[in-house]
Amino acid sequence: MFVLIPPAVAEKVKLDPSNWGLEEGKECVSCHKKSSAALTHEWQNSAHAEAGVNCLDCHLADQVDNDAIEHEGAIIATIVSPKDCGRCHVKEFKETEGSVHAKALSMIKNRLPALADNLSGKEMVAAGCAQCHGSEVVVRGDGTLTPETWPNTGIGRINPDGSLGSCSACHGRHSFSKAQARDPSACTWCHTGSDSPDDEVYASSKHGMLYEANRSKMNLDSDQWVLGKDYSAAPTCVTCHMGTTPGVKGSHDVGMRDAWSLNRPVSEQQYLVIFDDGDRRELPDSQPAPRRGSELSKLDGSMGKVKAVASPKRRRQIMTKVCLECHGKNFVNSYMKQFDNLVKLYNDKFGKPAQAIMSALYEKQLLTPAPFDEPIEFSFWRLWHDEGTAARHGAAMMSPNYASWEGMHKVAQNFYGEFLPQLRQLAGEETANELIEMHVTSQDQHSWLNNPGKPNPILGYGIGKESHE
Numbered sequence: 001m002f003v004l005i006p007p008a009v010a011e012k013v014k015l016d017p018s019n020w021g022l023e024e025g026k027e028c029v030s031c032h033k034k035s036s037a038a039l040t041h042e043w044q045n046s047a048h049a050e051a052g053v054n055c056l057d058c059h060l061a062d063q064v065d066n067d068a069i070e071h072e073g074a075i076i077a078t079i080v081s082p083k084d085c086g087r088c089h090v091k092e093f094k095e096t097e098g099s100v101h102a103k104a105l106s107m108i109k110n111r112l113p114a115l116a117d118n119l120s121g122k123e124m125v126a127a128g129c130a131q132c133h134g135s136e137v138v139v140r141g142d143g144t145l146t147p148e149t150w151p152n153t154g155i156g157r158i159n160p161d162g163s164l165g166s167c168s169a170c171h172g173r174h175s176f177s178k179a180q181a182r183d184p185s186a187c188t189w190c191h192t193g194s195d196s197p198d199d200e201v202y203a204s205s206k207h208g209m210l211y212e213a214n215r216s217k218m219n220l221d222s223d224q225w226v227l228g229k230d231y232s233a234a235p236t237c238v239t240c241h242m243g244t245t246p247g248v249k250g251s252h253d254v255g256m257r258d259a260w261s262l263n264r265p266v267s268e269q270q271y272l273v274i275f276d277d278g279d280r281r282e283l284p285d286s287q288p289a290p291r292r293g294s295e296l297s298k299l300d301g302s303m304g305k306v307k308a309v310a311s312p313k314r315r316r317q318i319m320t321k322v323c324l325e326c327h328g329k330n331f332v333n334s335y336m337k338q339f340d341n342l343v344k345l346y347n348d349k350f351g352k353p354a355q356a357i358m359s360a361l362y363e364k365q366l367l368t369p370a371p372f373d374e375p376i377e378f379s380f381w382r383l384w385h386d387e388g389t390a391a392r393h394g395a396a397m398m399s400p401n402y403a404s405w406e407g408m409h410k411v412a413q414n415f416y417g418e419f420l421p422q423l424r425q426l427a428g429e430e431t432a433n434e435l436i437e438m439h440v441t442s443q444d445q446h447s448w449l450n451n452p453g454k455p456n457p458i459l460g461y462g463i464g465k466e467s468h469e
């Protein structure tokens with residue numbers, strides 16, 4: 001049974017001013033006005049200051065908290081975790097905590113040694129990976145935080161109180177503004193580069209173009225920000241992935257409207273499984289849909305009871321509803337078809353054959369089990385991770401340049417020009433031909449390789465014989 005997402009998260013509780021305005025907090029302000037004037041100024045101009053929420057209301061800690069420190073006569077913690085914010089913002093806390101964002105560290109933890117430590121080192125993890133993904137923050141005996149694991153505001157940071165992520169990943173402190181978080185830059189400082197080239201993709205899409213030209217019409221400061229009511233000039237990351245559209249509830253769970261897993265060697269469409277306690281996980285639709293009420297393992301290995309399941313189709317419908325505020329149905333459905341077709345092309349023509357060949361090489365022990373000590377392993381990684389991700393994100397988000405030149409074109413260049421030649425070198429003539437015949441040239445899409453005699457149009461481009469006939 002498929003139900004509408006989002007799950008039943010407690011509606012925004014009425015914020016009750018009797019919960020804040022701690023008297024001792026006023027001393028923090030008067031001293032920090034001098035010791036860190038700009039920080040305090042940001043707070044003074046914020047919705048929090050206006051409502052009377054002061055430094056201590058957020059930084060207050062319990063003596064028993066392992067990161068509690070004594071500071072100018074008060075017990076405080078430097079980290080104000082999502083759980084701390086959740087004291088007042090229940091809805092945002094719950095949505096964030098169950099989302100893929102919160103899992104950004106735990107999900108890659110077992111991949112870190114191969115990807116990060118072997119290739120580079122712990123220093124790079126702290127200055128690089130952890131700044132986006134988060135760290136597991138380590139507290140010393142005296143309550144202070146180790147420089148190896150803090151500072152960072154990574155999206156899946158494991159906090160000393162066990163809560164996940166960091167609200168100031170998107171809401172820069174100490175203004176904690178929603179207007180600022182609606183700007184694409186709140187996302188693109190992380191969503192850039194080969195893991196997730198969305199900054200580049202969006203900037204080279206018509207949507208990004210229109211955002212740039214119409215920024216002043218975007219009404220980012222509006223109290224509510226409903227597409228079609230409060231703005232209409234261009235969609236931003238937030239519009240499509242988290243924002244409110246008539247008929248689509250806004251949510252801090254950014255992954256809900258995505259049907260595909262676009263960052264894998266082979267993409268799959270995915271169910272979104274929602275557990276009793278609000279936790280969520282994705283499951284490829286090549287597996288049977290879990291039933292409501294059944295037990296299923298969560299990402300952390302513990303068991304949970306399935307409360308609801310959203311099919312890939314349902315997730316796509318919700319995303320599409322956003323587009324329909326600005327476009328017609330045929331236009332949107334046909335574009336989505338172009339996108340899905342590109343993902344399938346990538347999968348069938350390159351992703352699956354390359355993955356099958358790599359598996360065979362490991363099986364035949366032509367490669368060592370270590371992941372990055374042979375050239376073909378880097379070619380494979382680049383093919384699906386860098387180039388394949390660029391292609392799929394480009395097609396998902398309307399960047400023709402990333403779908404083709406930065407994406408599929410590079411995938412193909414790599415596959416034909418590096419991956420297959422490396423395979424030949426590594427496996428020897430006979431085994432290589434066998435594998436290529438089985439996974440590559442037996443497919444229609446690669447059959448052109450069997451016809452080397454066809455006229456070669458490249459020659460017309462000035463390579464070799466100069467001729468334009």
Ligand code: HEC
Pocket residue numbers: 024025027028029031032035055056059060071072074076077078
């Ligand atoms: C008498 C001045 C003074 C008062 C009162 C004061 N602070 Fe500070 N605070 C400082 C100074 C100076 C620093 C920087 C210390 C340093 O860098 O070693 C600091 C550092 C901090 C830090 C960073 C701690 C870290 O991890 O390094 C936090 C958080 C903080 N203050 C919050 C507060 C809060 C909350 C209050 C009110 C309960 C408060 N401060 C009261 C002067 C003050």
Ligand code: HEC
Pocket residue numbers: 028029032039040043048053054055056057058059078079080081151152153166168173174176
């Ligand atoms: C709405 C909650 C909130 C309020 C109000 C607040 N802070 Fe913070 N503060 C945070 C968060 C979140 C962090 C980031 C800690 C982290 O996740 O690493 C932080 C970090 C800090 C830090 C250390 C990080 C740095 O950049 O050096 C200091 C110092 C600090 N706050 C001081 C203050 C002072 C002084 C006030 C009052 C003028 C104040 N805070 C009010 C939430 C708050």
Ligand code: HEC
Pocket residue numbers: 108111112115116125128129130131132133189190191192193195196262263264
């Ligand atoms: C600039 C921010 C940033 C940095 C730095 C970064 N990542 Fe990522 N990473 C991301 C984002 C954003 C995604 C999400 C991709 C998506 O879902 O589209 C991601 C996804 C991943 C994935 C998942 C790929 C998949 O299968 O979906 C892994 C593994 C990963 N990163 C590992 C690392 C490691 C290891 C490092 C350090 C060497 C690192 N990342 C550095 C932002 C970053």
Ligand code: HEC
Pocket residue numbers: 082083085086089092093096166167168169170171178181182186223224225238242243244250252254
């Ligand atoms: C991925 C980025 C991101 C993260 C992380 C994030 N927020 Fe937000 N937040 C936003 C955006 C964007 C908006 C504005 C949404 C809109 O208006 O459609 C927003 C709006 C809000 C609002 C205003 C809600 C309203 O209806 O007026 C609150 C309160 C809030 N966030 C709290 C939090 C808390 C608490 C956390 C951490 C548990 C958090 N946010 C983490 C991006 C984020």
Ligand code: HEC
Pocket residue numbers: 015019020047048051053057058080081084085086087088089167168171176177178179
């Ligand atoms: C003690 C209660 C309390 C805590 C703790 C708290 N907030 Fe708030 N927050 C408020 C109140 C009150 C408002 C203003 C009323 C409103 O906008 O609903 C507010 C407003 C906001 C807004 C909307 C700002 C805007 O531009 O309109 C954001 C975003 C936000 N908080 C994020 C956070 C984050 C992130 C944390 C933790 C670092 C946090 N809050 C901690 C009470 C709190």
Ligand code: HEC
Pocket residue numbers: 100101103104105107131132133153154155169170181186187188189190191237238241242254255256258
């Ligand atoms: C601090 C870094 C950071 C920021 C800021 C950030 N993200 Fe992410 N985002 C990530 C990482 C890392 C992942 C990968 C998480 C995983 O795979 O578990 C991710 C995953 C995603 C996904 C993929 C969900 C899926 O279906 O797999 C979407 C969509 C997304 N983010 C949208 C946004 C939007 C929109 C914003 C801004 C409002 C934003 N992100 C801000 C780091 C960030």
Ligand code: HEC
Pocket residue numbers: 184187188191196198199202207235236237238239240241257258259260261262263316319396397
């Ligand atoms: C016009 C709507 C739109 C805008 C604007 C947009 N996206 Fe997307 N995004 C999509 C669609 C559609 C997909 C593919 C969803 C699917 O898997 O079906 C997608 C996919 C993604 C993914 C990969 C998730 C997956 O399926 O694996 C990430 C990460 C992401 N977007 C982040 C961003 C960021 C960051 C921005 C802003 C720079 C942004 N998006 C702007 C519509 C949009």
Ligand code: HEC
Pocket residue numbers: 206207210232233234235239240319320322323324325326327332335336398
């Ligand atoms: C806020 C309104 C808005 C939203 C939401 C929106 N778009 Fe657009 N989109 C536009 C505008 C305006 C253009 C530029 C039209 C033009 O002048 O060519 C555009 C351009 C495009 C283009 C480029 C091709 C062309 O003919 O211009 C595609 C493809 C597209 N949108 C698909 C989508 C899809 C799919 C979604 C939902 C995931 C979506 N859009 C969401 C307003 C929007």
